[in-house]
Amino acid sequence: MAKKAKSRIIAVRLVSMALTGYYKTFVRPRASRPLSMLKYDPVVRKKVLFLEAKRGK
Template sequence: MALTGYYKTFTRPRTHRPLSMLKYDPVVRKKVLFLEQKRGGSR
């Protein structure tokens, strides 16, 4: 949510609700909220 361009990748079962977690962002040097987004696929 800091919109710094830093991202983390995780795998999870597709049946669970969308993932959101607080993790450390080294760009802003503090914990920020990471929200799940759809993967950008090439068509």
């Protein structure tokens, strides 16, 4: 049997760099660069940098 084709979009987890454990989930194209954005973290009640977490196996 042929292998199943990979999806063109993937769900990624953006983790707060304030180290609060808060994260947001977004979808992005598989071919694009990793996401990073400023978003509101309700734990520290500020806008902080969110970076894409590494995917585990």
